[in-house]
Amino acid sequence: MHNRIVSFCLVLLILSTAIVFAHSQGKKETILHGGKMGNITFPHHMHQGIIKDCMVCHVDFPKEPGALQTSKKAGILKKKQVMNKTCLKCHRDRKKAGEAYGPVKCSGCHVK
Numbered sequence: 001m002h003n004r005i006v007s008f009c010l011v012l013l014i015l016s017t018a019i020v021f022a023h024s025q026g027k028k029e030t031i032l033h034g035g036k037m038g039n040i041t042f043p044h045h046m047h048q049g050i051i052k053d054c055m056v057c058h059v060d061f062p063k064e065p066g067a068l069q070t071s072k073k074a075g076i077l078k079k080k081q082v083m084n085k086t087c088l089k090c091h092r093d094r095k096k097a098g099e100a101y102g103p104v105k106c107s108g109c110h111v112k
């Protein structure tokens with residue numbers, strides 16, 4: 001009996017977390033899988049502040065935790081696709097335009 005109550009509470013917790021994430025701004029900062037190059041600490045809210053339009057990034061993957069890995073495993077995204085077409089593209093374009101920009105070198109994002 002006790003176990004059932006515990007599992008029920010766990011299910012409720014998982015569901016409410018999922019709902020909160022679906023409607024929230026997501027994490028302030030998140031760790032992205034970077035393969036053998038090492039993971040990336042991604043300042044999510046800082047980017048939301050600069051970019052405003054969520055879809056600049058989320059057009060390619062849903063607003064869900066772990067979405068990049070899930071989409072790569074499902075073959076919806078190619079490896080390094082978001083890195084090249086979204087992250088690096090913006091950082092390089094802004095550097096060229098003389099605006100504030102993010103890392104353009106591997107080690108600026110990937111930390112071993």
Ligand code: HEC
Nearest residue numbers: 021025026027047048051054057063064065066067068069
């Ligand atoms: C610069 C790119 C970028 C922008 C702009 C962006 N996001 Fe995200 N978002 C990400 C990445 C990367 C993840 C993590 C995906 C993963 O874990 O694989 C993410 C994850 C999320 C998640 C899932 C929870 C989490 O934090 O892991 C939510 C919710 C979310 N974003 C909401 C938003 C909203 C709302 C906006 C606009 C106000 C927004 N995002 C703008 C890149 C972005």
Ligand code: HEC
Nearest residue numbers: 033034035037079080081082083087088103104105106109
């Ligand atoms: C602006 C940040 C950024 C920079 C700079 C960057 N990367 Fe990445 N990298 C990412 C992100 C985000 C991912 C995960 C998303 C993806 O695979 O598109 C990633 C993923 C990867 C992966 C793993 C792909 C997989 O799924 O196995 C490799 C390997 C990689 N990067 C190599 C590099 C190399 C080499 C450089 C330098 C030439 C580099 N990265 C520069 C952000 C960056």
Ligand code: HEC
Nearest residue numbers: 040041042043050051056086087090091100101102103109
């Ligand atoms: C549309 C433009 C744009 C996109 C897309 C974008 N960035 Fe950035 N990023 C910026 C700008 C601008 C800055 C620099 C902000 C500053 O220093 O004022 C930045 C800074 C960063 C920084 C450095 C943060 C720090 O504390 O110095 C990292 C790491 C980063 N971006 C990673 C990423 C990753 C990973 C992605 C893709 C998931 C991404 N960015 C997508 C514009 C973008």
